[in-house]
Amino acid sequence: GQQVQQSPTSLVLQEGENAELQCNFSTSLNSMQWFYQRPGGSLISVFYNPSGTKQSGRLTSTTVIKERRSSLHISSSQITDSGTYLCALTNSAGNKLTFGIGTRVLVRP
Amino acid sequence: ETAVFQTPNYHVTQVGNEVSFNCKQTLGHDTMYWYKQDSKKLLKIMFSYNNKQLIVNETVPRRFSPQSSDKAHLNLRIKSVEPEDSAVYLCASSLDRKDTQYFGPGTRLLVL
Numbered sequence: 001g002q003q004v005q006q007s008p009t010s011l012v013l014q015e016g017e018n019a020e021l022q023c024n025f026s027t028s029l030n031s032m033q034w035f036y037q038r039p040g041g042s043l044i045s046v047f048y049n050p051s052g053t054k055q056s057g058r059l060t061s062t063t064v065i066k067e068r069r070s071s072l073h074i075s076s077s078q079i080t081d082s083g084t085y086l087c088a089l090t091n092s093a094g095n096k097l098t099f100g101i102g103t104r105v106l107v108r109p
Numbered sequence: 110e111t112a113v114f115q116t117p118n119y120h121v122t123q124v125g126n127e128v129s130f131n132c133k134q135t136l137g138h139d140t141m142y143w144y145k146q147d148s149k150k151l152l153k154i155m156f157s158y159n160n161k162q163l164i165v166n167e168t169v170p171r172r173f174s175p176q177s178s179d180k181a182h183l184n185l186r187i188k189s190v191e192p193e194d195s196a197v198y199l200c201a202s203s204l205d206r207k208d209t210q211y212f213g214p215g216t217r218l219l220v221l
Contacts, residue, residue: 033209043152043199043212084150090207096142096165097210099152 003027004089006100013077013107021072021103023087031090032063032070033097038083046085047072077107112136113213115200121219122190130185130216132200140164140206141183143175146197146215158183159206187218195220 007022023032031050035043047054047061049070054061058078063070074081084104088097113134122128134141142165143155156175157165163175172188187194200213 031207035212042214043201045209045211048209086152088152093206096154096157096167097144097152098154101149101151 003098004087004100006087006103008103009101010104011106013074013081013105015077015079015107015109017077017107019074019077019105021074021085021087021105023070023072023100025068025070025089027089028092032061033088033090034061034070034072035086035088036083037086037102041083043086074105077105079107079109081105082107113200113202113211115198115213115216117216118214119217119219121221123221124192125189128187128190128218130198130200130218132183132185132213134181134200134202134211134213136202136204136211137181138202138204138211139180140203140208141177141180142201142203142210143183143185144199144201144212145169146199148196152199156183156185157206164206190218190220192220194218 005024034047036046049061049063058075060073084102086102088099116131140159142157146152158177161177174186176184197215197217199215201210203210
C-alpha cells in the first residue's frame with residue numbers, strides 16, 4: 001500500500017481563505033519534507049520538518065511522529081499560492097524520499 | 110536561485126533510441142538523486158549517489174543506468190527507450206543523506 005497519503009487531492013480557495021493540507025504516513029520515518037511545485041515548474045522545498053511546528057511567513061508545518069501525520073497550514077491564501085504541494089518522508093536510513101501524490105491548490109480572486 | 114542544473118529541458122525521441130540526461134549541482138553537496146515523475150505526478154526515486162557511490166537503486170528497468178564522474182555530477186542514461194519512459198526526470202542533491210533535498214527543473218522526456 002501507499003506509504004504516504006495526502007488529502008485532499010485538490011482544493012479550491014477564495015483569496016484570503018485559510019487551508020490545511022494533510023499528510024499521513026504508514027511507516028516509521030526519519031523526517032518529513034514539504035515541497036511546492038508550480039505547474040511546469042521545479043520542486044521547491046518549503047519545510048524540512050522532522051517533528052514539531054515550523055513557520056515561514058503564511059505557511060506553518062506541524063509534524064506529529066507518534067500519530068504519523070504532518071500538516072501544512074496556509075493562512076490568508078493568495079493567488080500565487082496556487083500549485084501542487086507534496087509531502088515526502090525520508091526513510092530511516094535517510095537516503096531516499098517517498099512522495100505523496102500531492103494536493104493541487106487553486107486560489108481564486 | 111538555481112543551483113541544480115539539468116539538461117536538456119525537453120527531449121523527444123522514438124522507441125528504441127538511447128538518451129542521456131545531465132545533472133550538475135553547484136551547492137557542494139555530497140548526495141545526488143534521480144526521481145521519475147509520471148503522468149499522474151507521482152514522484153518516485155530511482156537512484157541515489159553519495160560521494161560518487163551508488164547507495165540507493167530502486168527497482169527500475171535495466172535500461173536505466175546512472176553515471177557519476179564526480180560528486181557534483183550525476184547523469185542518467187536510458188538505453189532503448191520505451192513509451193512508458195515518457196515522464197519528467199528530476200535530479201536533486203542534498204548536503205548529506207538526511208538533509209533537505211534541492212531539486213533541478215527537470216527533464217521532460219517524450220517517447221513516440
